[in-house]
Amino acid sequence: MSVVHDQIPAQASGRLAGAIRSALIAYWLAMLVAFHWPLEQFPLQSFRWSDKLVHVGLYGGFALLLSVYLDQRARQLGNGKYSRSMVAGLAFTIAVAQGILDEITQPLTHRTFDLWDWAADSLGAVLAIGLWAMLALLCRAGNSNELAQS
Numbered sequence: 693m694s695v696v697h698d699q700i701p702a703q704a705s706g707r708l709a710g711a712i713r714s715a716l717i718a719y720w721l722a723m724l725v726a727f728h729w730p731l732e733q734f735p736l737q738s739f740r741w742s743d744k745l746v747h748v749g750l751y752g753g754f755a756l757l758l759s760v761y762l763d764q765r766a767r768q769l770g771n772g773k774y775s776r777s778m779v780a781g782l783a784f785t786i787a788v789a790q791g792i793l794d795e796i797t798q799p800l801t802h803r804t805f806d807l808w809d810w811a812a813d814s815l816g817a818v819l820a821i822g823l824w825a826m827l828a829l830l831c832r833a834g835n836s837n838e839l840a841q842s
Contacts, residue, residue: 709764716757720790723750727794728801744812751787751816759783759824776828780821787817 727750762783766774791813795805 706768709761709768712757712761712764716754716761719754719757723754724794726750728798728803730802744808747791747809747812748816748819751791751813752820753816754790754820755783755787755817756820756824758786759821763824763828776825780825783821783824784817787821788814791817 759779762779763776766779788810791810794813795807795810798805
């Protein structure tokens, strides 16, 4: 486990996980509404590629929140027996599955399935999970330096 996590009391850690879970659920619900709302009511439809940027950004945010939440839960439940690569793989799998599920269900709300939207969702997930992994490594390196200096 990381030094920072070990210094957080169990009660505070549980509250943090609850807050992250609540943010993740709210974000996911907002994404469901955004990706299933009738398209004619969105002003972005005139510029096709802006839609892809929206997909990258929203799925990036989703994957980032999901990675943080899964990492926090793994630390609480795993007794140090987890790896960040497992968390990253699970977060990516969930985000990509959610992306294809969104595309498959969009015709139910008179929108169209678009494989490029799914590719943009996946790209957003990869970029965000990569960012999360780099930040986690930087935090771990910072914690190691603090221990070496004390």
